[in-house]
Amino acid sequence: MDFWRYSRQVALESIGFSGQEKLKSANVSVVGLGGLGSQVAMSLAAMGVGKLILVDFDVVSEPDLHRQLIFTEEHIGMSKVEAAALELKKRNSSVKVEPLCVFVDEKSAEKAVKDADLVLDCLDTLSSKYALNRACIEHKKALVFGSALEEYGMVSVFKPWVSACIECVYPNLSDEGLPTCATAGVLPQLVQLVGSIMAAQAVKQILGQNTLLDTLLFIDLKDASFEKVSLLRNPNCPAHLGLPLSYKNDVTEMCTRNGRRLLMLKLENPPKIEEALTKLSQNSVNAKLVGTQVLSFVDEQGSRFSYTSAGVLLAEISEVYSTIDEAKLVVERVSRMLN
Ligand SMILES: [Zn+2]
Missing domain, CATH: 3.40.50.720 (NAD(P)-binding Rossmann-like Domain)
Known part of the structure; x- marks a missing residue:
């Protein structure tokens, strides 16, 4: 010591x-x-x-x-x-x-x-x-x-x-x-x-x-x-009563950055980083490894993506897509390549 x-x-x-x-x-x-x-x-x-x-x-x-x-x-x-x-x-x-x-x-x-x-x-x-x-x-x-x-x-x-x-x-x-x-x-x-x-x-x-x-x-x-x-224990506390957590897995909007929407999706069946690299290249997407835990890539419309070894896809959506529904479709398209 x-x-x-x-x-x-x-x-x-x-x-x-x-x-x-x-x-x-x-x-x-x-x-x-x-x-x-x-x-x-x-x-x-x-x-x-x-x-x-x-x-x-x-x-x-x-x-x-x-x-x-x-x-x-x-x-x-x-x-x-x-x-x-x-x-x-x-x-x-x-x-x-x-x-x-x-x-x-x-x-x-x-x-x-x-x-x-x-x-x-x-x-x-x-x-x-x-x-x-x-x-x-x-x-x-x-x-x-x-x-x-x-x-x-x-x-x-x-x-x-x-x-x-x-x-x-x-x-x-x-x-x-x-x-x-x-x-x-x-x-x-x-x-x-x-x-x-x-x-x-x-x-x-x-x-x-x-x-x-x-x-x-x-x-x-x-x-x-x-x-x-x-603080006291709450007799109606859902955790202490053992009630289930409501669980939702959907594309989530995190914030807007430089006028671009930042969206996140936790994949259902996330591939490991090496598998994800292969899947992306099979779809003609050229991803680069940042450190050992993150893949970074850009699509043809200029949306920027990070896929982390936590199985999370983060997307900074191109200004070409103005509505949230269009932005979600972009994330879903990339997630299909990875799932
Ligand atoms: Zn409690």
């Missing part, structure tokens, strides 16, 4: 030598590598947390760079987990990093939690948060929840198999119509602050301290204020 490296945190009464050993032995899953997850991952790696499992399906894009400080211009187009793993190893070579290019849904959430001692929910959609929450109930994993939008953020800690959970607080919501960072915007310092508070809560959980357990911390950076609210 390199105590000199960590001496300024070992000096804290709450950490000390034994706490540093606990951090070194910890295995933490960071689910979502956007603004929150990249901050959490950088902070925990720098502190010497032994192993980080990084989970995300997405690729780095230019509008991420103002707040996701782990990424640089050279990572644009790469899988977020692959780019983040490379950066974390540069910053602390003794930390083990396992990148998982996975889209978190009901089927895959188990992969994100089963090997971890602690799970951090840094996701930005409710459907994925619900799926992760259910997996944490089933596998009895403590969950640090976070969210950040506009200038408002929230952090809480759940031990959802014994106490409250995300669906106790936010039951039966759908992502449709809810604002996102792409539509409503987000203050970069908010995600860094919320991510830092989540990382601090992760450290406290590893050390056996329950400071935000079943408590919601509300952060308002517009007003520079913090507030805490106690």
